[in-house]
Amino acid sequence: STIDARPSSSAEPQAVLTPLTEASIFLTLVIEPGGEDGVRGVLGDVSGLRRSVGFRLPEGELTCVIGIGSAAWDRLFDGPRPRSLHPFRELHGAHHAPSTPGDLLVHLRAHRLDMCFELAHLLRNRLRPHARVVDEVHGFRFFDERDLLGFVDGTENPEGNAARTAVLIGEEDPAFAGGSYVVTQKYLHDMDGWDALSTEEQEDAIGRTKLQDIEMSDDRKPPNSHIALNVIEDENGDEKEILRFNMPFGHVGTDEFGTYFVGYTRDPAVLEQMLQNMFVGTAEGHHDRILDFSTAITGNLYFVPTADFLDDPPGA
Numbered sequence: 001s002t003i004d005a006r007p008s009s010s011a012e013p014q015a016v017l018t019p020l021t022e023a024s025i026f027l028t029l030v031i032e033p034g035g036e037d038g039v040r041g042v043l044g045d046v047s048g049l050r051r052s053v054g055f056r057l058p059e060g061e062l063t064c065v066i067g068i069g070s071a072a073w074d075r076l077f078d079g080p081r082p083r084s085l086h087p088f089r090e091l092h093g094a095h096h097a098p099s100t101p102g103d104l105l106v107h108l109r110a111h112r113l114d115m116c117f118e119l120a121h122l123l124r125n126r127l128r129p130h131a132r133v134v135d136e137v138h139g140f141r142f143f144d145e146r147d148l149l150g151f152v153d154g155t156e157n158p159e160g161n162a163a164r165t166a167v168l169i170g171e172e173d174p175a176f177a178g179g180s181y182v183v184t185q186k187y188l189h190d191m192d193g194w195d196a197l198s199t200e201e202q203e204d205a206i207g208r209t210k211l212q213d214i215e216m217s218d219d220r221k222p223p224n225s226h227i228a229l230n231v232i233e234d235e236n237g238d239e240k241e242i243l244r245f246n247m248p249f250g251h252v253g254t255d256e257f258g259t260y261f262v263g264y265t266r267d268p269a270v271l272e273q274m275l276q277n278m279f280v281g282t283a284e285g286h287h288d289r290i291l292d293f294s295t296a297i298t299g300n301l302y303f304v305p306t307a308d309f310l311d312d313p314p315g316a
């Protein structure tokens, strides 16, 4: 007999475990008063609309993930709620991580922006007048998967079984097994300040080399580097991982240089520990050097139900 490595429920996850793509659109929406029934109806149509756009260009590998915020969950659904769903927790420390409005996240990925754009347009039309878009980011691949700080971003993402274990809910919340959580933050970079650093100083901020993307040895890696603060371990010394799909975005005319941070996790506490280390600092007083050149202007936490849940939302 074969071993079933899937979560205890065989419900189909949304397309969370998609590799980084060349193009992405992120829509953050707020549900209008009284828009709940309309939104629930649209959720059931998402997979069909995704097929309508995606099937015309299979090699474009269009995917769509929908996240639902904590307050929105209670407005949309009766019955049990995901165990760890709560509003994004604002952080005040050495740096500020704001919590901003967001009832729904639409995370679109494809090899081409036109596919993301077409599906974003169709979803937006269907969601009107039930919800309004409060933030829209068009992300692009920047050379060899670099962020606008110039560093390769995404290298240490878990793969295969490790990725599934890091992001998909299992027996800890059986009613929502196969689901996930996602945190988004929109960051703007101070490129003049960053560019004034030497390459060595930039490498010290990240904890990896810039050209070849090699991790620094533990004795070389500064304790306030991004890597040092984001490698966290459980009581057995095993690394607690998340799955990131950051995308660069920007507008040259207004000097806007951004990173849209997207982190999927099975347990928001793991990601919140990373944010705590970055923004507030560790017990030793180290906080993240990249935040001296990066300002978070949004912050949201969403639950990502399974595809089966979305196709047939309770009460729809």
Ligand code: HEM
Binding pocket: 147, 149, 151, 152, 153, 154, 155, 156, 157, 185, 187, 206, 208, 226, 227, 230, 231, 242, 244, 246, 259, 261, 263, 271, 272, 274, 275, 290, 294
């Ligand atoms: C690693 C950039 C925000 C968690 C990295 C790396 C870069 C990077 C360049 C090294 C290569 C890699 O493994 O991907 C950025 C930028 C950010 C940002 C530009 C925003 C301005 C965050 C946030 C979190 C986070 C908010 C978590 C809350 C991680 C983790 C790693 C990582 C877990 C991998 C650590 C390892 O296993 O070596 N990031 N990051 N990052 N980042 Fe970020």
